[in-house]
Amino acid sequence: MTTSTAMAGVLDTLTALETTWRAGDADAYAALHAPDATYVAFDGTLMTGREEIAAGHRPLFDGIMKGSRLAMVERHVHFPAPGTAVVVQRAGIIMRWQKGRSTPSRKRLSTSTTILCPDGATWAVTAFQNTRYRPWTETVMGRLMTRSAKRPS
Structure with a gap:
């Protein structure tokens, strides 16, 4: 498999994740993951x-996330070995009441790591980890700590 073919397959799966999320289809969303995915x-x-x-x-899809959509801000795809893709992306959820938004609010931004492997003709998510994006220097504690670190002793 060439890198361009692999990249196309990975991007197809990532697009399908966004599509099934927007459709609120938990079963189709889960089907894009490996049977033993974490x-x-x-x-x-x-x-x-x-x-x-x-x-x-x-x-979530029947409740608070109904009608929401995933919105990608940035994405980095890396192939550390044949048959393994590591995707690090910054993305977030745009809620149904945020109709005019094209990008997620800062409050909803996350950084995630997704590992995909081939699954027949497609690529499946084998592991996914999501972390809210909260830069330390933008938190109250981070601003206080940074300010006190800049003071001369």
């Missing part, structure tokens, strides 16, 4: 396997 949500919740991933997303 999924760590922004709050630290661990889901293992397609069934847990679907079960974890179903109430």
Whole structure:
């Protein structure tokens, strides 16, 4: 498999994740993951396997996340070995009531790492880890600590 073919396959899967999220289809979203995939949500919740991933997303898609969409801000794809893609991306959720937005609010930004491997003719997510994007220097504690570090002693 060439790198360009692999890249196209990975991007197809990432696009399908966005499409199934927007459709609110927990089963289709989970089907894009390997049967034994690990999924760590922004709050630290661990889901293992397609069934847990679907079960974890179903109430979200039926509730607060209904009508929401994933929005990519930046993405870096790396192939550390044949048949393995590591994707680090900054993205976020645009809620259904934020219709005019094309980018997620700062409050909803996350940085995630997604590992994909070939699964037949497609690529499947084998591991996903999501972390809210909160630069230390932008937090109250970070600003206080940075300010005190800049003071002469």
